[in-house]
Amino acid sequence: MPRMSATAPLALPPPPPVQSDWALFLDVDGCLLDFADAPEAVVVPEGLADALARLSRALGGALAFVSGRRIVQLDALFAPLRFPSAGLHGLELREAADLAHVPDAAPEALRQARDAAERIAAGYPGARVEDKGIAIALHWRAAPAARASLEATAAAALAQLPGYRLQYGNCVVELRPAHADKGQAVQRLMGATPFAGRLPVYAGDDLTDEDAFAATNALGGVSVRIGHREPTYATHTLADTAALRAWLSEAAARLGARA
Numbered sequence: 001m002p003r004m005s006a007t008a009p010l011a012l013p014p015p016p017p018v019q020s021d022w023a024l025f026l027d028v029d030g031c032l033l034d035f036a037d038a039p040e041a042v043v044v045p046e047g048l049a050d051a052l053a054r055l056s057r058a059l060g061g062a063l064a065f066v067s068g069r070r071i072v073q074l075d076a077l078f079a080p081l082r083f084p085s086a087g088l089h090g091l092e093l094r095e096a097a098d099l100a101h102v103p104d105a106a107p108e109a110l111r112q113a114r115d116a117a118e119r120i121a122a123g124y125p126g127a128r129v130e131d132k133g134i135a136i137a138l139h140w141r142a143a144p145a146a147r148a149s150l151e152a153t154a155a156a157a158l159a160q161l162p163g164y165r166l167q168y169g170n171c172v173v174e175l176r177p178a179h180a181d182k183g184q185a186v187q188r189l190m191g192a193t194p195f196a197g198r199l200p201v202y203a204g205d206d207l208t209d210e211d212a213f214a215a216t217n218a219l220g221g222v223s224v225r226i227g228h229r230e231p232t233y234a235t236h237t238l239a240d241t242a243a244l245r246a247w248l249s250e251a252a253a254r255l256g257a258r259a
């Protein structure tokens with residue numbers, strides 16, 4: 001596995017144009033979509049769903065979302081499209097449009113942690129507790145003052161939740177089962193049709209995407225960091241969500257015309 005740069009930021013190159021023999025894995029929040037103050041407030045920009053559908057067809061269906069969100073949320077955001085997807089940071093997996101692996105119900109200690117976090121969030125307008133079933137996300141994007149209390153609640157709850165881990169992200173800490181990650185999701189998807197035999201290419205922005213960058217690199221693929229977060233395992237970079245969408249739109253127009 002390549003070493004993550006922990007000192008001076010690496011001058012990473014932009015990725016090459018998308019090729020028809022690639023398997024494309026896309027993170028969602030902060031990568032495909034701009035951040036919003038709350039999970040349900042994100043907007044799918046005009047034309048993005050069409051571009052993804054065209055690109056998916058041009059790649060023989062080898063385009064998947066790999067997200068911290070639940071797959072059901074991804075389907076709702078991009079309805080009526082249903083892409084192969086990994087949800088909950090790799091805990092949920094749907095290799096094809098009609099297949100889903102649904103994890104177990106939440107343990108009692110997680111429900112108690114959710115209730116405790118909701119009591120804290122009530123004191124900070126804008127703070128959010130997102131209930132994702134077997135995982136919860138404590139958000140402070142619109143209420144930075146809530147951060148310390150939410151982080152402390154999550155850390156305390158972790159002691160009562162064997163098999164769980166904290167997942168830090170952009171203005172969020174999550175309590176989630178530890179037994180899967182986005183890297184494992186990429187490995188699993190690459191073993192399935194229509195991904196197998198293609199070159200894996202992964203785009204993402206956050207800490208949870210580093211597992212996928214490392215897995216993609218180990219498979220000889222191309223990993224693309226969106227934004228400037230350091231250190232990273234990524235081998236390539238694009239400046240922001242708009243640059244990623246432009247890269248995908250160009251590919252949809254070029255490869256879609258040939259398909």
Ligand SMILES: O=P(O)(O)OC[C@H]1O[C@H](O[C@H]2O[C@H](CO)[C@@H](O)[C@H](O)[C@H]2O)[C@H](O)[C@@H](O)[C@@H]1O
Nearest residue numbers: 028029035036037038039067068141170171172
């Ligand atoms: O793996 P991703 O697709 O990037 O999902 C990671 C988390 O994304 C969402 O939270 C983030 O986006 C929100 C909407 O823009 C924003 O309000 C929040 O501050 C971000 O952390 C989502 O709500 C989480 O469940 C995902 O795990």
